[in-house]
Amino acid sequence: xxxxxxxxxxxxxxxxxxxxxxxxxxxxxxxxxxxxxxxxxxxxxxxxxxxxxxxxxxxxxxxxxxxxxxxxxxxxxxxxxxxxxxxxxxxxxxxxxxxxxxxxxxxxxxxxxxxxxxxxxxxxxxxxxxxxxxxxxxxxxxxxxxxxxxxxxxxxxxxxxxxxxxxxxxxxxxxxxxxxxxxxxxxxxxxxxxxxxxxxxxxxxxxxxxxxxxxxxxxxxxxxxxxxxxxxxxxxxxxxxxxxxxxxxxxxxxxxxxxxxxx
Numbered sequence: 001x002x003x004x005x006x007x008x009x010x011x012x013x014x015x016x017x018x019x020x021x022x023x024x025x026x027x028x029x030x031x032x033x034x035x036x037x038x039x040x041x042x043x044x045x046x047x048x049x050x051x052x053x054x055x056x057x058x059x060x061x062x063x064x065x066x067x068x069x070x071x072x073x074x075x076x077x078x079x080x081x082x083x084x085x086x087x088x089x090x091x092x093x094x095x096x097x098x099x100x101x102x103x104x105x106x107x108x109x110x111x112x113x114x115x116x117x118x119x120x121x122x123x124x125x126x127x128x129x130x131x132x133x134x135x136x137x138x139x140x141x142x143x144x145x146x147x148x149x150x151x152x153x154x155x156x157x158x159x160x161x162x163x164x165x166x167x168x169x170x171x172x173x174x175x176x177x178x179x180x181x182x183x184x185x186x187x188x189x190x191x192x193x194x195x196x197x198x199x200x201x202x203x204x205x206x207x208x209x210x211x212x213x214x215x216x217x218x219x220x221x222x223x224x225x226x227x228x229x230x231x232x233x234x235x236x237x238x239x240x241x242x243x244x245x246x247x248x249x250x251x252x253x254x255x256x257x258x259x260x261x262x263x
Contacts, residue, residue: 009064011199012228013246016208020224020233021242024212028176028239036169037216040186040258043165047139051122052187054133055110056198063227063247066197071132074117074125078109085128092120134195134250137188137258141166141173144183150263151210153180173262176212181262183211188258189220195250197225208243211263215239220259221251 013020056062058075081089083101090099098115099107109115117125125131141162144150158170162184173184189195200209213222215238222235225247235242242248250257 010227011063011247013224013226013233014243015224015246016241016243021235021240023237024239024241025237028212030214030238032168032172033214033216033238036172036214036260039166039168040216040260043169044137044139044186044188044258046165047161048119049136050119050138050140051126051133052111052135052138053196054122054125054131056196059112059198061198061200063197063225065227065230066225066249069194069196069249072130074110074122074129074131074133075108077125077129077131089121089124092118092124094118132196134189134193135187136190136193137186137256139186140184141170141186142181142184144185144263150183151180153182156182158184169260172214173260176262178210178212178262183263184260186258186260188256189250189252191255192252194252195222195248197247197249199247200244202245208241208245209263211241211244211261213240213242214260214262215258216260217257219253219255220257221253222248222259223251224248 016022055073055075057067057070057073062070078089086101086104090096090101093099093115107115109121110117122131122133126133141158142156143159144156162170173181218238222242224233224235224242225231226233227247235248
């Protein structure tokens, strides 16, 4: 494996236990994944769908060589809005009173930011300003407000909608080898969309975050990106664990793909 980089942005693959990633299929009972796939595909037609991603470049979590893949980034777009467009953006918020136009230069919007984006704001940013949201299907089965809180289970539970439409999925998740679960979500990409290459934290850390990714259909082509060697490492399988502080992305394909992440 590549040693932790001297330049944190020019990063190789750190991996897990000397491997780029861990294929978990030999260690988990995945016999229910066929039923889970049917349940998730049907359940997604019944629940509100959100977006995520869309600001990886402005968040500073992309590798230098692939910054162009972010296309229009909502962090950059919002900063550049005219006063008139910002009024429109504010009006589309779920809580316009929380947005002070006079203080707009100090406000931050979106994931991991002070003010979340509403569904209407995201659609307007996409339709009017061409913002690219890679994951246009995002459903939180266990809601989580901040990334740093994802491993804490206190005060959290599966939502009523999750229990209504994804009961078999929840049964499988509860059987996974975790002492507690602080986050569980479905993340999907529309046909021909790519997942922008990014990392979910700083390039070096004490140990990898503990999570499992399930891909019931086995058709989501995740890869790890070595910025030093300019090389991809495909991640294969229907269940895996990788170091999300390594750069990673998803290849485009002409069909919908999704995975389930459990922290």
